[in-house]
Amino acid sequence: MKQSNSNLYIVNISSQIKKLRKNNDLTQIEFAKRAGVGLRFLRELENGKMTVRMDKLMQILDFLGYHLELKRNEYQPTANNEKTDIN
Numbered sequence: 454m455k456q457s458n459s460n461l462y463i464v465n466i467s468s469q470i471k472k473l474r475k476n477n478d479l480t481q482i483e484f485a486k487r488a489g490v491g492l493r494f495l496r497e498l499e500n501g502k503m504t505v506r507m508d509k510l511m512q513i514l515d516f517l518g519y520h521l522e523l524k525r526n527e528y529q530p531t532a533n534n535e536k537t538d539i540n
């Protein structure tokens with residue numbers, strides 16, 4: 454079964470956050486406390502749960518010194534995935 458692009462993005466973000474936490478030698482408990490988020494939220498985020506709160510995700514990224522940047526996809530849209538330009 455093919456994963457959707459949104460699933461791949463969540464998995465990538467989740468794995469990167471987990472990697473950064475481990476690179477800083479922090480347990481999930483230590484990281485959650487220092488980032489100011491709940492342990493349950495962090496565990497769900499690191500496991501790629503699809504329905505994470507954006508404000509909490511941004512809080513974690515801010516703690517790590519990162520931010521999200523939106524970029525236009527470079528691939529051609531298909532009939533099921535057409536882009537809409539917003540002016």
